[in-house]
Amino acid sequence: MRTxxxxxxxxxxxxxxxxxxxxxxxxxxFPFQHVADAAPALQTMQQWKPAQWKDFFVMLDTDSxxxxxxxxxxxxxxxxxxxxxxxxxxxxxxSAGLTQVKGFYAKDFLIQRLGLLGDDAGIKALESxxxxxxxxxxxxxxxxxxxxxxxxxxxxxxxxxxxxPIKEQLQAALNHAAANAVAPLPAANTYEKSSLAQLxxxxxxxxxLPNKRNILNAASRINDAASYxxxxxxxxxxxxxxxxxxxxARLALGNNNIRGAKVSSSLEKAFxxxxxxxxxxxxxxxxxxxLVKPAGNIALGVITSAEKQAGFKVLFDGTNTNQWTGxxxxxxxxxxxxVVHPEIKGGNLYTKDEFGNFVYRFEFLLTPGANxxxxxxAPLEGDAAYVGMxxxxxxxxxxxxxxxxxxxxxxxxxxxxxxxxxxxxxxxQWNTEEISIKGSAIKVTxxxxxxxxxxIAEASKNGTIDHKEHPGLLRPxxxxxxxxxxxxxxxxxxxxxxx
Amino acid sequence: MWxxxxxxxxxxxxILYYYxxxxxxxxxxxxxxxxxxSNSNKSNSRRKFxxxxxxxxxxxxxxxxxxxxxxxxxxxxxxTKGIIGVGGMGRGHIPYAGTRVVAVCDVDSKHLVQAAxxxxxxxxxxxxxxxxxxxxEVDIVHIATPPHWHGIMAIDAxxxxxxxxxxxxxxxxxGEGKRVVEAIRQYGNMFRLNTWFRFExxxxxxxxxxxxxxxxxxxxxxxxxxxxxxxxxxxxxWKFYWVGKTQLETQAVPAELDYDRxxxxxxxxxxxxHRVHGTFRGYWDYDGGGLGDMGQHxxxxxxxxxxxxDTSPVKVEVDAEQQHPxxxxxxxxxxxxxxxxxxxxxxxxAKDPNTAYIEGPNGKLFNGFKSTIPNLKEKLALLPDxxxxxxxxxxxxxxxxxxxxxxxxxxxxxxxxxxxxIALQLGRTLEFDPVKQEFINDAxxxxxINPAMRYPWTL
Numbered sequence: 001m002r003t004x005x006x007x008x009x010x011x012x013x014x015x016x017x018x019x020x021x022x023x024x025x026x027x028x029x030f031p032f033q034h035v036a037d038a039a040p041a042l043q044t045m046q047q048w049k050p051a052q053w054k055d056f057f058v059m060l061d062t063d064s065x066x067x068x069x070x071x072x073x074x075x076x077x078x079x080x081x082x083x084x085x086x087x088x089x090x091x092x093x094x095s096a097g098l099t100q101v102k103g104f105y106a107k108d109f110l111i112q113r114l115g116l117l118g119d120d121a122g123i124k125a126l127e128s129x130x131x132x133x134x135x136x137x138x139x140x141x142x143x144x145x146x147x148x149x150x151x152x153x154x155x156x157x158x159x160x161x162x163x164x165p166i167k168e169q170l171q172a173a174l175n176h177a178a179a180n181a182v183a184p185l186p187a188a189n190t191y192e193k194s195s196l197a198q199l200x201x202x203x204x205x206x207x208x209l210p211n212k213r214n215i216l217n218a219a220s221r222i223n224d225a226a227s228y229x230x231x232x233x234x235x236x237x238x239x240x241x242x243x244x245x246x247x248x249a250r251l252a253l254g255n256n257n258i259r260g261a262k263v264s265s266s267l268e269k270a271f272x273x274x275x276x277x278x279x280x281x282x283x284x285x286x287x288x289x290x291l292v293k294p295a296g297n298i299a300l301g302v303i304t305s306a307e308k309q310a311g312f313k314v315l316f317d318g319t320n321t322n323q324w325t326g327x328x329x330x331x332x333x334x335x336x337x338x339v340v341h342p343e344i345k346g347g348n349l350y351t352k353d354e355f356g357n358f359v360y361r362f363e364f365l366l367t368p369g370a371n372x373x374x375x376x377x378a379p380l381e382g383d384a385a386y387v388g389m390x391x392x393x394x395x396x397x398x399x400x401x402x403x404x405x406x407x408x409x410x411x412x413x414x415x416x417x418x419x420x421x422x423x424x425x426x427x428x429q430w431n432t433e434e435i436s437i438k439g440s441a442i443k444v445t446x447x448x449x450x451x452x453x454x455x456i457a458e459a460s461k462n463g464t465i466d467h468k469e470h471p472g473l474l475r476p477x478x479x480x481x482x483x484x485x486x487x488x489x490x491x492x493x494x495x496x497x498x499x
Numbered sequence: 500m501w502x503x504x505x506x507x508x509x510x511x512x513x514i515l516y517y518y519x520x521x522x523x524x525x526x527x528x529x530x531x532x533x534x535x536x537s538n539s540n541k542s543n544s545r546r547k548f549x550x551x552x553x554x555x556x557x558x559x560x561x562x563x564x565x566x567x568x569x570x571x572x573x574x575x576x577x578x579t580k581g582i583i584g585v586g587g588m589g590r591g592h593i594p595y596a597g598t599r600v601v602a603v604c605d606v607d608s609k610h611l612v613q614a615a616x617x618x619x620x621x622x623x624x625x626x627x628x629x630x631x632x633x634x635x636e637v638d639i640v641h642i643a644t645p646p647h648w649h650g651i652m653a654i655d656a657x658x659x660x661x662x663x664x665x666x667x668x669x670x671x672x673x674g675e676g677k678r679v680v681e682a683i684r685q686y687g688n689m690f691r692l693n694t695w696f697r698f699e700x701x702x703x704x705x706x707x708x709x710x711x712x713x714x715x716x717x718x719x720x721x722x723x724x725x726x727x728x729x730x731x732x733x734x735x736x737w738k739f740y741w742v743g744k745t746q747l748e749t750q751a752v753p754a755e756l757d758y759d760r761x762x763x764x765x766x767x768x769x770x771x772x773h774r775v776h777g778t779f780r781g782y783w784d785y786d787g788g789g790l791g792d793m794g795q796h797x798x799x800x801x802x803x804x805x806x807x808x809d810t811s812p813v814k815v816e817v818d819a820e821q822q823h824p825x826x827x828x829x830x831x832x833x834x835x836x837x838x839x840x841x842x843x844x845x846x847x848x849a850k851d852p853n854t855a856y857i858e859g860p861n862g863k864l865f866n867g868f869k870s871t872i873p874n875l876k877e878k879l880a881l882l883p884d885x886x887x888x889x890x891x892x893x894x895x896x897x898x899x900x901x902x903x904x905x906x907x908x909x910x911x912x913x914x915x916x917x918x919x920x921i922a923l924q925l926g927r928t929l930e931f932d933p934v935k936q937e938f939i940n941d942a943x944x945x946x947x948i949n950p951a952m953r954y955p956w957t958l
Contacts, residue, residue, distance in 0.1 A: 031821035031828075035926045038821070067745055074824040078925050081943040104769075109824075112766070118942050138766060141951040147942070169954040176951040180674070192939075217934055221838075246934070250809075254839075277680045277936075278809035280907050285809070288886065307899070309687035448898050 023048075023055045030071035041072070042079050046086065050096065057097040061106040070109065077113045087119040095125035108138060115142025120150045130158040136166040140173035152177055191218035196227050213243055220247035227251070228258050232266040235273070245273035249282045252291055267292050293336055307495060312361070315351065315480075315494040326350045326380065331482060337365070337492040340372065340484050349482045350380055356477035357438040357499035365490040368427045369398040372489040373414065374435060375481030377472065384483050388472040389456070390414040391435055391444060393489060396421050407465055411444045411451045415466035416473065417459045419444055419452040430492075438499050578893060580664070581637040583628045583652055585614035586776055588666055589643030592693075593617055595664075597893045598639060604631040606757040607776070626757065628652055632659045639664055639896060643693075645785045647765045650675030653690070654958055657682040662689040662896050667795040669906075669913035671786065673936060674949025676910040676917070678958045683906045689895040690906040694796045697803040698890045698903045704734015704866045705856065711868065711876075712857070713804040713885045720872055721859030724839055725805065729797050730846030733856040734866040737847050738789040743781030743826025747771035764952035768825070781827050787920040788827030790845070794919070799904065799912035801843055808908040811915060811933040813838045815922045819847075822923050833919050838933070845919070921947045 026045060032038040048056070060069040080090040091114060098110050111129065114122035123146065129139035143151040152174070159170045191199060191214055199222075203215045216234060219227050220243075228251045234244035248270045252258045271292055274282050286292040318336035321328050327346035332339050338349075356377070364372075371394050378388025394401060394410040406412070411419030411433075423446050425431050434445040440457040443450060456473050464470050472478075482491065581602035582589050593600055593614065600618045604625040605611040611624050625631045628648075632640055632655050640656040642649055642665045650670045656663050657679075669692055670676040683690050696702050702709050715721065729735045749769040752758045758770050765784040768774070779785040780792050787794070802808050812835035819830035833845040846854070855863035862872045872878070888903035889895050895902040914936070921944050922929045930939040938944035952958070 031823065033820050034818075035821070070824060071821055075821060075926065078927070078943065082941070108766075108768075112824075116943055116946065118946060137954055141766075141953075144951045145946045147946065172954045172957060173951055176957065180949050217932070220934065277677065277907055277910055280901065280905075281809040307687075309685075448894065 023052050023059070024068075027056075027068045027072040030068050030075060032075070038075055042076060045072070045076050048093075050093075053093050053097065054100065057100050057106065060097070060109065061101040061103050063103075063105075066105060073109070073113060077117050081117050087117055088121045091117055091119040091121035091125075095122055098125045098128075104134070107135060111135060111138050111142050115145030118146050120146065120148055122146065123148075123151055123154050126151075127154050127158065130155075130162070130170065131166065133166065136162075137169045137173075140170050141176075144173050144177045147177075191215055192221075194218060196222055196230060200230065209239055212240060216240060216243050216247060220251060223251065223255050225255075225258050228255075228263065232262075232270075235266065235269050241270075241273045242275045245270035246276060246278070246282065249274060249286055253282070253285055253289060264291065307361075307497070310497060312359075312495045312497040315360075315496050316362075316492065318492060321349070323352055324349050325352050326481070327484075330484070334490075337490040338482075338494075340482070340487065340489045342484060342486045342488065348375065348384065348484065350375070350378070350479040351481070352479075354477050354479055355496065355498055359434060359436045359497045359499065360480060360494070361432070361434045361496070362494040363430045363432050363492050364393060365430050366393070366395045366424070366427045367488045368395060369400060370395045370427065370487035370489045371485040372487060373483035373485070375479070375483050376435065376437065377475045377478035378481050379475075379478055384472070384481055385414045386468065386470055386472055388475060388478050388481070389416070389470075390483055392419075395427055396424055397426075405466065411446055413442060413452070413454070413456065413459070415468055416456065416464045416470060417442070417452060417454040418465075420449075421451075423447050423449045423451055578638045578896060579636055580639040580641050581631045581634060582614070582641040582643060583631060584642065584644030584648070584666075585610050586643070588693075589641070590614055590617060592641045592643055592664070597891075601636050602631045602634055604628050606760040607755055609755040626760070629655060632656050632661060637661060639892075642666055645779045646671040646787075646791065647785045648763050650679055650958055651764060651952075651956055653679045654682040657686045657688045657690075660686060660688070662892075664691050664693065664892060665909075667692050667694045667913075668787070668791055668916050669795070669909045671917070672947070672949060673914050673917045675958060676913055677936065677949075680906045680910050687899075689892070689899065689902060690909075691892050691895065691902040692795070692799075692904050692909040694799055694904065695890075696796060697800040698888055702734075702800060703736075703797070705868055706734075707868050709800045709804060710885065711879050712800075712864070714879050714882050715864060715870075715875070716804045716857070717806070717885070718879070718882055720862055720875075720878070721857060721864065722861035723859060724837070724841040725857050725859045726842040726844065727801050727805070727857050728844040728846055728854050729801075730844075730854060731849040732846075732852055732854045732866065735797050736793075737829075737845070738792055739829045739847065741778075741780040741786075741788050741792050742828055743778075743783075743788070743823065744771075744773050745823050745826045747773060762953070764956035766953055782825060783822075783827055783920070783924060784825070786827075787916065788829070789847075790830070790833070790916060790919050790923070791827070794845075794916035795909075795912055797845075798843065798915050799909070802908065802912045802915070805837075805841055807837065807841070808911055810837070811911060811931060811936070812836055812843070812918065813933060814928065814930050815918045816928045817919070817922045817926065819923055819926075821926060824924070828923075830923060833922070835915060835918070843915070 026041050029038055029041045056069055059065040060073065077090065080086045094110050094114055094117070098107065101107055101110065111126065114126055123143065126139045126143050129135040140155060143155050155170055155174050159167065159174065162170055191202065194202065196219065199215050199219050203212060206212060206215070216231065219231055228248060231244050231247050231251070234240040248266060252263060252267060267286060271283070271286070315323055316338055318333070320333060321331065321338070326349045328349065330341050330344035330346040331349045332341055373385065373390040373393050375384030375388045375390055378384040384390050392408065392410050392412045392414045394408070396410050406418035407415050409419060409421050410424060425447065431447050436443045440455050442452070442454060442456055444452040460470060460473050577599040578597065579601045580598045581604065582592050582600060583604045585603045585605045586607070589605070590613070600622055602623040602625060603611060603614045603618070604627070605614065606626060615622055615624050623634065631637065638661070640652070640661045640663050642652045642663065644652065646668050649665055653663055653665055670679060697709055699708060701707065702712070705712065716725065748771065750771050752770045756775070761775055768784065774782060781788060786792065814836040816834045817830060818832040820828050822828045830845070830847045832847065835843040855865050857864040862870065864870045889900045890903050892902055894900060918929065918931055924947070925944060929941055929944050932939055937948065
């Protein structure tokens with residue numbers, strides 16, 4: 001009688017033993033040296049019954065045995081995530097494992113895998129940890145990793161009854177999900193192989209903005225003039241013009257055949273809407289490739305985002321002198337620059353606004369021997385050098401200027417404070433300048449070098465060095481002006497920050 | 500003649516060696532971004548300008564740039580810095596020229612004491628980086644922590660209005676990188692990475708700076724598209740000793756280390772000394788092995804000389820041993836392909852001694868700047884130099900001009916590293932959309948772009 005019982009018992013033990021060995025044998029290939037080596041094992045794991053998964057999880061839960069199961073499950077989850085059916089089945093297997101394992105390593109590992117797997121079938125198991133102090137955080141983050149409405153709903157439900165410290169962790173996870181909403185797993189990139197004609201049809205047939213953006217994105221990968229033309233119409237659409245601008249820039253930069261007056265004008269229109277991580281590089285490339293003219297609001301010497309943030313505003317944007325008054329006939333806008341035409345008599349050009357304390361930045365280009373000046377805190381009439389202040393503009397190196405007084409050279413507060421010489425580029429090249437004045441403290445910077453820093457009150461307290469009257473030194477506020485003295489000088493990219 | 504100029508209240512000064520005053524002054528002009536001559540739309544005149552600027556600049560290479568920071572500014576006028584993370588790399592930031600350390604921060608109190616002693620004087624020490632960032636007397640924040648903290652600290656520093664000098668790799672994930680770029684744009688800070696080969700220094704086994712490589716590529720002499728191979732044969736060493744350990748036993752946290760704060764946003768894993776202080780490079784939670792450590796040094800100049808600073812590869816393929824989910828391993832080959840057919844191959848095996856560094860349909864460039872093109876050096880000398888860039892971060896800080904390697908191009912080259920890390924961990928080929936910056940048809944890969952952070956840390 002006893003032998004009758006022992007035999008089947010022995011048989012069952014042997015069978016169980018065989019199953020354990022099979023699991024260990026299957027996962028012996030991990031870690032694989034070549035991913036193809038693992039294919040048979042992954043196939044076998046797909047066929048595992050609950051009993052085999054159970055054995056597997058025992059190994060994962062045992063410190064001395066957990067290395068290979070960790071590798072195996074890592075590879076298995078990676079493969080399963082690509083197949084909808086297998087993904088669901090695996091999520092259920094891992095969920096079962098979570099009810100079985102006891103140690104921190106295995107629980108933490110399985111919770112993380114469910115997040116990577118990304119299937120709703122794992123939500124129930126993850127939910128069960130949302131009240132556990134040790135695992136609520138990692139479970140919440142895995143729920144976020146599933147990127148589905150059901151997962152978000154599960155988090156919200158748990159949040160409603162949660163207490164600190166778990167409440168804050170759930171809220172943080174929900175915040176992350178909200179800030180990084182990801183579209184549900186899209187169908188195969190629907191438009192990748194579409195022709196321009198097909199894309200045009202698709203665009204006409206949809207009103208869903210993300211879909212429209214996908215269509216535009218696909219069109220931007222068609223590298224020809226036809227798609228360029230198609231995309232340029234979307235510059236007029238406030239929702240799509242950002243994407244359109246970036247796409248037009250890339251197309252034009254990548255294809256020398258996309259050129260011409262229409263292209264240039266659409267790129268000029270697109271320019272202000274360049275956006276995203278590459279906008280600075282795209283802007284610069286467009287200017288360097290001569291696809292866009294450097295007008296007042298473009299790349300080099302522009303209102304940068306830093307300047308915008310700091311409160312600078314444009315005084316001259318390269319297209320008009322609307323903010324200026326006085327000799328608008330003799331200061332003409334050409335190629336984005338303000339050009340002095342000395343042959344047209346008419347006096348000085350002044351800002352309509354008045355400025356007291358400010359940082360004023362601009363660029364200027366001298367012709368050989370040129371003489372001009374920036375009036376500051378000036379009235380609209382009179383000689384700004386004396387009734388206001390003049391910051392000299394001068395071709396320092398011209399022969400006729402070699403014996404001037406030190407306070408007559410470029411950048412000097414004319415007659416009052418001399419500036420350093422030697423920092424101007426040769427005539428015909430653009431220089432940068434910044435005039436910064438606050439109270440009686442004034443600083444002039446040319447091509448990045450501070451050539452003057454001083455105090456007007458100090459410099460004039462015992463009379464000015466030119467021994468002339470400078471009532472303008474006492475004016476707290478006034479216009480900024482261009483004080484022509486009969487030479488061609490060009491200015492551009494003027495922006496000012498009132499202090 | 501020595502000419503020392505020094506202004507109260509400003510940080511600007513100049514030191515002229517007695518070789519060539521005007522050349523130095525011209526160099527000042529040449530180091531700024533180019534001024535477009537609006538009179539000419541022809542590339543010829545721009546090239547002439549660049550050539551002139553380059554010729555002038557070349558004449559003053561004898562004035563070392565780092566000299567411009569030394570010794571003649573009174574300490575009270577110097578630009579200041581605070582360093583977060585003063586382990587090995589962080590303490591290396593202390594002597595960077597032209598700035599004065601006023602504060603250091605670390606979660607290891609021994610490192611903090613060591614750093615404070617190195618700097619000397621009355622510097623402030625902190626445990627919490629947010630306190631350092633809030634100091635009004637700090638101009639530049641140096642971030643020298645492991646990569647998993649870079650995103651949070653860069654964004655915190657940006658919000659506080661500080662300029663930022665960040666260790667490479669820029670961020671541990673693509674998602675954090677995007678957020679850093681957004682924050683810098685919003686708050687208008689100057690940002691630089693701590694890699695520099697695109698604009699200076701001997702580029703490893705090439706034995707030249709990157710400049711002649713850039714000129715060669717732009718000249719078209721090699722043709723297009725190009726394949727660039729980064730391996731021991733072509734002059735670059737993949738530091739595969741940065742592998743993690745797979746069977747870490749739990750150890751007691753040493754008294755001087757705040758391990759919870761060290762982990763920060765990274766998932767909780769029981770302490771083992773191999774996770775921290777140098778060997779953190781071997782773990783996916785904090786970095787990315789040899790790829791993460793050296794990748795940006797090697798790959799950033801490639802994006803630069805291929806002219807691809809505004810894009811990313813569209814495909815990444817990996818050939819490697821299986822990566823452990825926690826510990827980084829090694830790789831045999833990682834291949835990136837761009838939409839126009841250019842490739843970057845990271846070759847960890849270096850089997851073929853004849854591999855070219857750059858190979859194109861019309862020519863090859865090898866280790867040591869040897870080439871299949873005859874008289875290459877003479878031909879390159881006739882070509883204009885690349886667009887000058889701002890290569891002194893203090894210039895960026897003072898005059899608000901974007902640095903040569905900033906948040907935009909740094910993000911793009913770091914994205915290549917991070918794409919590679921994801922492909923390695925998943926063990927499969929991935930396709931990437933460089934405009935949307937997402938993987939195509941791979942939800943698991945996409946969920947690794949911006950994973951949620953451990954409470955209470957968030958971007």
